[in-house]
Amino acid sequence: MSTDRRAAETPPEQEGAARPADAPEADTATGHEPTAAAAPAKATAAALAAAVRAVERGERSAASFFAEAPRPRPTPPAAPATGAGAGAGAPPAAPGPAEGTPAAGSPRPQSGPATPSGSAPAVTQQHPSDGTEGPAPARPSVPATTAITATPPVGASGSVPSGAPLSDGATPPPADTTPAAGPATAPPPRPAAPAAPGLDGVRQVLAAGGAPEALAERTAEVLGERAAEALGEDPWQLLAVPGVRPEQADGFARALLGPAAGPGDERRAQALIGWLLEQAALAGHSALEAAALRAALAQRAVPDPDDALQTAIADGSVLVFQDAIDEPGRARPAAATADEEEEPAVRILLALDRYAMAEESIADGLARLLNTFEPLPTPEPLLTPEPPPTPETPAAAHSASPPPTSSPAPADWEAAAVAAPTPSAAELIRAAAHHGLVTHTGAEAARAEPAALISAARTLGLRAFGATHTENGRRRLAAHLTELAPDEPAEAVTAAAVTVSGLLSGQEGPGRDADGTLALDLLVVLDAPQLGLETAALLVESLTDGTRLVLSGDPGVLWSAGPGRLFADLLAARFGAQVASRTPDFGPIGELVSGIGIGELNEVEAPGKEVILVPVRDAGEAVHRTVQLVADSVPRALGIPANQTQVITVGHGGAAGTRVLNTALKERLNPGPGRFGGFDPGDRVAYSPAPGRTVPGTVTGADATGLHLDCAGSAVVVPREQVQAGAVRHGWALTAHQAAGSRWPAAVAVLPGDATGGLTRAWVYTAFSRGGRHLSVVQGADQALPHAVTNLPAKERTTRLRTLLRQTSHPEPTP
Incomplete structure (x- = not known):
């Protein structure tokens, strides 16, 4: 899953030079590069592009495509100047990075075709609105049963495919401003001034x-x-820095290189490939079709996208895979003759190393849990009376001794199921007894069923724990567990409820065994749709063989903020046993949200003002009415104080995004000069200790150590550097991704007219289901709201996990 270097860090072999070792040297006397044979290179790229198109049309074998040798990499332009004089005549300074934009680029695999191992540090990229995933898991070995082939770096045997035709559903990232065309062969750059060491040199x-x-x-x-x-050697490496965009990196390169910085520079193309894949990851894709990536490169004035992709694949900066096409309604190529066996249609996918390894690690780990799980013995029917003890079968062997704590008897599991509070909880307990992997689906009321399973398993002597996405979810799970075991010490009961981040860090839960695996027998993960790929890979790799794993969640909510759709892919692949709760959410809010889940936006009766619709004409009125609801209307009519009401909107930007709403809410609820980096004591904030995690809190003060927060009763100090980097935002208003996994007594969903492009059924479902007692909908989206609920279930994501799960192991039947 990782390399031995930090995410997005340049490996040593790339830092030393911009050209490969086998590239011809420049003429030291003139500074010019040797003349390359352009025609043969273009012919090679064209031939490879035609080969990929033939694969997707079914005119040639996909397997044969992975048997070709990589081509030599062409020589890049000479090293740029880095001295102060290099900026003479350069364009204006590139603008600073936009707030919240992610890190670009991806670390290259150090060896082999996708099977390196090592320990990965935390990933540092940020989602533009909600954050992406947290610590990157240790890279596992590639499953032996995986049929996907990855291309090795230059010099190793393997394939070097280039682009593929654009297929249905493949949408490239939006185009950016591209630089003006420059000459293919530039004059020699000015001599480089030696850079100072450390940060001064940077x-x-x-x-x-x-x-x-x-x-x-x-x-x-x-x-x-x-x-x-x-x-200095590759100015476009600036794209790897969080927040830097291509037009800014282009301006930086032109300032250093002058006329040599043309759009056809190979270094620019390689940096753009990494940046585009990172942008795709922010949109939820763990991989992109080669055609989509090629089209995006062409939109950014890369003159030969096929050649650029071929170089990236050969160098190992991206991994290439073939994936079977099984989408409904998608055409498949016909066999050439009646006797010829039809070859399945495939698409060529490109992925960054860490996301490809995460998906393969998840598939391999889940298959390992299934294959090492020991099924319960089937009880023999008692058709005849049991014979009396004999000398060969002493009475002690038939005494009623308790079963081992790690292996309850089938009768014990059945007794626990019979004692379950609801039929759906009983079904879940039976499924967990007989299967190593179970997926459980249900809405908010169904969260009591995983709690019943945890309580029953602990009664049977198993080390059972429940992990949630947020601290808010952990407290709700702990409340369910306390209700199920009122006679047990509250501290011992609530200790079984942890957060995923706390469990993996060792700050919560049972800790780890001597071999490094989590010391538990049953793990129930609630809020499973919010599990990102890298966190899920680390979690699965931390479970020992034979551990029971239950993934529970509401399939209607938004997927994780980072790439992938783990829970949805598991359900689609029918991997493991599946249990669907039959426990509905009651009340007007439950009725409204249940209808949204099936694509219907219904009017509901709300005699107790549980649901209120507030129409607005524009974004300014939306902000005004939102502040009025939080500060006056909801507290006066329902007795819910402002600090227990959460505002949820579509994004951070815009005329009614979180920034504007938080500014207005702070001015009304806690005005102040913002003397602590823009914050004052009493401010509600959202702290992101890692990408993809949001921890609500309240500012209590600040000193030289950083900003002091009270997060659900826990004192937290955020270092000054993290505050300056944007790890803390005001939190009266959040995005739906930030709010997922938490609930408040009241929620105000803001739908401004300028944010209708971000509405989907999943967004509406998530935002509307965050309020427990009350929901106010500030409606400025007009017909875009019912259209999204009816016609836009979710934004599609390109992933490989579903295919990997089907190839890795045979799924278990649903009970």
Whole structure:
């Protein structure tokens, strides 16, 4: 899943030079590169592109495509100048990075076709609105049963496919501003001035390129100790820094290289490929079709996208896979003759190393849990009386001794199921007794069923724990567990409820065994749709063989903020046993949300003002009415104080996004000068300790150590550097992704007219289901709201996990 370096850090073999070892050297006397044979290179790229198109049309075998040898990589332009004089005549300074934009680029695999191992540190990218996943898991070995082939780097045997025709549903990322066309062969650059060591050197290079010196620390963190040299040799590596966009990197490169910085520079194309795949990951894709990536490169003025993709695959900066096409209604190629066996249609996918390894790790780990689970013995029917004890069968062997704590008898499981509070809880207990992997679906009321399973398993002597996505969800689970075991000590009962992050870090839960695996027998993960790929991979790899794993969640809510759709892929692949709860959510809010889940936006009766619709004409009125609801209407009519009402909107930006709403709410509820980095004591905030995690809190003060928060009764100090980097935002208003996994007594969903493009059924379902007692809908989206509920279930994501699950092992039948 990882390399031995930090995410997005340039590996040592790339830092030393911009060209490969076998590339011809430049003429030291003139500074010009040797003349390349352009025609043969273009012919090779064209032939490879035609080969990929033939694969997807079914005119040639997909397997044969992976038997070709990689081509030599062409020589890039000469090293750029890094001195202060390099910026002379350069364009204006590139603008600073936008707030919340992610890190670009991806670490290259160090060896082999996708089977390296090692320990990965935390991923540092941020989702533009909600964050992506947290710590990256240790990279596992590739499953032996996986039929997907990855291309090795240059010099190893393997395939080097290039682009493929654009297929249905493949949408490239939006186009960016591209630089003006430059000459293919540029004059020699000016001599480079030696860069100062450390951060001073990075600042020197950034200043020479007209980039803000404030980027120095993040640049050094991403590119490593030799960041200044790396930027001097390849200015487009600036795209790997969080928040930097292609037009900004282009301006930086032009300032350093002058006319040599044309759109056809190979270094630019390779940086764009990594950046585009990162942007796709932010949109939820763990992989992209080659055609979509090729089209996006063409939109950004890369003159030969096929050649650029071929180079990236050959270098190992991206991994390539073939994936069977099984989408309904999608055409399949016919066999050439009646006697010829029809070959399944495939698509060519490209992926960054860490996401490809995460999906393969999940598939391998789940198959391991299934294959190592020991089924309960089938009880023999008592048709005849049991014979009396004999000398060969002493009475002690028939005494009523308790079963081992790690293996309850079938009768014990059945007794626990009979004692379950609801039929759906009984069904879940029986499924967990007989299967190593269970997926459980249900809405808010169904959360009591996993709690019943945990309580029953602990009564049977098993080490059973429940893990949630948020601290808010953990407290709700702990409340269910306490209700089920009123006679047990509350501290011992609530200890079985943990958060996923706390469980993996060792701060909560049972800790780890001597071999490093989690010391438990049954793990129930609630809020499973919010599990990101890297967190899920780490979680599965932390479970020992034979552990029972139950993934529970509401399939109607938004998927994880990061790439992938783990829970949806598991359900679609029917991998493991599946249990669907029959426990409905009651009340007007439950009735409304249940209808949304099936694509119907119904009017509901709300005699107690449980649901209120507030129509607005524009974004300004939406902000005004939202503040009025939180500060006056809801507290006065329902007795719910403002600090227990959560505002949820579509995104951070816009005229009624979280930034504008939080500014207005702070001015009304806790005005102040913002003397602690924009915050005052009493401010509600949302703290992101890791990408993809949001921890609500309240500011209590600040000092030299950082900003002090009260997060659900726990004192937290956020270092000053994290505050400046945007890890803390005001939290009266959140996005739906940030709110997923939590519930409040009251919720105000804001749907401004300028954010209708972000509405889907999943967004509406998630936002409307966050209020326990009351929901106010500030409706400025007009007909876009019912249209989204009826026609837009969710934004599609390209993933490989569903195919991997089907290839890795035979799924268990649903009980």
